[in-house]
Amino acid sequence: MKIQISTNRQRQSGLWGFVARTIVLTLATIIAIKLLPGVRIDGGSVWVAVLTALVIALLDNFLRPILIFITLPFTVLTMGLFIFIINAIIIEMTASIVGPFQVDSFAYALLFSLIITALNYLLELPNRWLNRSTYKPRGDNDTDDDGFADYEEVE
Secondary structure, X not given: OOOXXXXXXXXXXXXXXXXXXXXXXXXXXXXXXXXXXXXXXXXXXXXXXXXXXXXXXXXXXXXXXXXXXXXXHHHHHOOOOHHHHHHHHHXXXXXXXXXXXXXXXXXXXXXXXXXXXXXXXXXXXXXXXXOOOOOOXXXXXXXXXXXXXXXXXXX
């Protein structure tokens, strides 16, 4: 069997992948701020939205796994629903780090994280569609041996 390794992961990881995910998160943040009245950016600057998305991405990459590990029993007991609480905690931490980004209550942070998650998924759909692995059926001349010797039994 031949397995073709795609280079799509190389494009999605590294610095450019982080930049692309941060841009998508920035768009999702701007849209979610427009939808929720309890979440706002003072001054309405796009750069504050970029900074907010950057802080969310950094906290999500570095702090979220630690929080998930610490709260693993609660996550298991709630069948994974406690992860929404962790996301809301990350949003509250972002609001405390980025001054102009304000969240009125924990409920708004929870709603904001749900909207961000849904928008992030929807905004990354074209990227996932473009980078999907295509199935290539085997042709008649494809072999499994790739130059290996025939199977011999060793006694």
